[in-house]
Amino acid sequence: MEERILQNYINGKWVNSNSGKFREVTNPATAELLAKVPVSTLAEFDEAVQIAQKAYHSWRRVPVTNRIQYLFKLKMLLEEHFEDLARTITLEHGKVLDESRGEMRRAIENVEVACGTPSLAMGDLVEDIAPGIDEMMIRQPLGVVGLISPFNFPAMIAFWYLPYAVATGNTVVVKPSSRVPITMVKMFELMQEAGFPEGVVNLVNGGAEIVDGMLDHPLIKAVGFIGSTPVALHVYSRGAAHGKRVSAGGGAKCPCLILPDADINTTTNIMMDSAFGCSGQRCLAATVAIMIGEADKTFIPAFAEAASKRVTGYGINPDVQMGPVITMQDKVRIEGLVKQGLDEGCEMLVDGRNAVIPGYEKGYFIRPTILTDIPVNGIIHSTEIFGPVLGIMHCNTVDEAIKIVNDHTFGNAASIFTRDGTAAHKFRYEALAGNIGVNIGIAAPMAFFPFSGWKDSFFGDLHGQGKHAIEFFTQTKVVIERWPKEWTRKF
Known part of the structure; x- marks a missing residue:
């Protein structure tokens, strides 16, 4: 061009x-x-x-x-x-x-x-x-x-x-x-x-x-x-x-509840696309995964492996799965938020900072990044990062997770991954968000329906x-x- x-x-x-x-x-x-x-x-x-x-x-x-x-x-x-x-x-x-x-x-x-x-x-x-x-x-x-x-x-x-x-x-x-x-x-x-x-x-x-x-x-x-x-x-x-x-x-902070009975392969693939698609620069990105019960034992290793394998590079190339962020200023801002999260006690699971893509050294790249043990009141959970950063937290019950969803100032979207129809119905009914996904990572309405954000x-x-x-x-x-x-x- x-x-x-x-x-x-x-x-x-x-x-x-x-x-x-x-x-x-x-x-x-x-x-x-x-x-x-x-x-x-x-x-x-x-x-x-x-x-x-x-x-x-x-x-x-x-x-x-x-x-x-x-x-x-x-x-x-x-x-x-x-x-x-x-x-x-x-x-x-x-x-x-x-x-x-x-x-x-x-x-x-x-x-x-x-x-x-x-x-x-x-x-x-x-x-x-x-x-x-x-x-x-x-x-x-x-x-x-x-x-x-x-x-x-x-x-x-x-x-x-x-x-x-x-x-x-x-x-x-x-x-x-x-x-x-x-x-x-x-x-x-x-x-x-x-x-x-x-x-x-x-x-x-x-x-x-x-x-x-x-x-x-x-x-x-x-x-x-x-x-x-x-x-x-x-x-x-x-x-x-x-x-x-x-x-x-x-803005948004779209949490995804992961129940232990969720299909591991399907859920992992959907979550990777949701969290890291468009380099996380979309208001429906899955930015927080809430592991329910023992879900973390299987899903955290699966997420780590999948994120580490995601190919980052120039989006024109057909084998690339994730491109850069929009500006160098945004790259610096996002990496700064990750550091602040670590300073607040988060654990680094997959570190995508300081990424250098051969042949595209001047590009504004961050590889997929995953932090665990994110505190509810910490920067990773409270702020819209707008980058390829996924935070993981743990809850014992669906009720506990729904409270976290509903207490957040944002209410754009929220999703649940499960085979349990009762849990899914409860979440759909009680979650205070305008776009709800059930085994859907990006709850983006088709053009017939409104894009229904709530709260802030x-x-x-x-x-x-x-x-x-x-x-x-x-x-x-x-x-x-x-x-x-x-x-x-x-x-």
């Missing part, structure tokens, strides 16, 4: 930013410079919003069956360019190619579900709710909406929201992560090819100033965001203070994906009609 200066996409055209400020986009496996992304100005962002507002008035009047035709075209283009987009994700993010393919598939699934908007956005009607009176509830779009996407899923997370927003008649301004902007630029090129009318979809690159500008702008009616909890809380609080709808996903993992009422996204991007209007007999319906 040749180095290039990225542009913004406003009013159906690619335009240069006038800020004169740029950030470098690097390949985390090689430290190679891939592109420079502009730090756009608030004036440029306002231009995009004004254009989107103008486009909204005509776009909302386009019949929904016509609006989704653009999504059908986009779906076909995403399929046609599937491998190129997956490769781009790997180049700028670092995840292995199969993980990038999985991300693209999830993005496309949301386009497919949004094509069902004519059914999903149906209202309600009660005929003769009173003598001579009919009453109905209809859904109408909000206006201009803003989306802020994180670095860990350059394609997927924006598409938890974007297809539903445009299908329901809104116009959109997207701010991608400046760490991984190339993928979204390519996806917008395909939206341009799909023929979306000018101003319906817009992209503005930038930093925190653009985020705050989005939260403050009076024409932005709703904001979708996924990121860390401190930033999610900021987005929610500031956006809500300006009267906006906000769907803000935050989510701020707002409605989540991305599926029916929730349809509701998030529409407002209800109740219409009450009376037609007196002496009047006529001749029109």
Whole structure:
């Protein structure tokens, strides 16, 4: 991929930013410079919003069956360019190619579900709710909406929201992560090819100033965001203070209960993929394994062996199972948290620090790392590490483990591995987390279902994906009609 200066996409055209400020986009496996992304100005962002507002008035009047035709075209283009987009994700993010393919598939699934908007956005009607009176509830779009996407899923997370927003008649301004902007630029090129009318979809690159500008702008009616909890809380609080709808996903600590009766091979394989897939840089990563009873006697050795054998390297190479973390700063931060955990009394089972990959010595690599005996109040359990680090603790009973799950400030996801249906049902019912896995390591909802974080993992009422996204991007209007007999319906 040749180095290039990225542009913004406003009013159906690619335009240069006038800020004169740029950030470098690097390949985390090689430290190679891939592109420079502009730090756009608030004036440029306002231009995009004004254009989107103008486009909204005509776009909302386009019949929904016509609006989704653009999504059908986009779906076909995403399929046609599937491998190129997956490769781009790997180049700028670092995840292995199969993980990038999985991300693209999830993005496309949301386009497919949004094509069902004519059914999903149906209202309600009660005929003769009173003598001579009919009453109905209809859904109408909000206006201009803003989306802020994180670095860990350059394609997927924006598409938890974007297809539903445009299908329901809104116009959109997207701010991608400046760490991984190339993928979204390519996806917008395909939206341009799909023929979306000018101003319906817009992209503005930038930093925190653009985020705050989005939260403050009076024409932005709703904001979708996924990121860390401190930033999610900021987005929610500031956006809500300006009267906006906000769907803000935050951090996570996704515990997995391992019961002694769980299948050792299946559980080990799933846990390794869950803990170390995407180098642990995802909010559904299995970051804590809670061994119940005597499960630790068999599963800890199995985890150690599997983690030690996991192949770390450049994600483009087909034999690689785990890529680098996103930046050198993140590598230093993660290794520092591991050291702090050891200082607090954790035991090192598998040490992946100071990793050097032959041929990729400049890359930001950490091999799979496992710590045991992690204290409940220690840094490894309390903090979202966002790296390839798995902590292990022990509980005597499922009840004791559920209490640990429920006492945590995060509530994004939690899983249980067992053959015991009673234990699984108890966990599913009592665990305070929005996404529950039973013999599933990554409890990621399909596009039909919302991504349901709880507690400090989510701020707002409605989540991305599926029916929730349809509701998030529409407002209800109740219409009450009376037609007196002496009047006529001749029109």
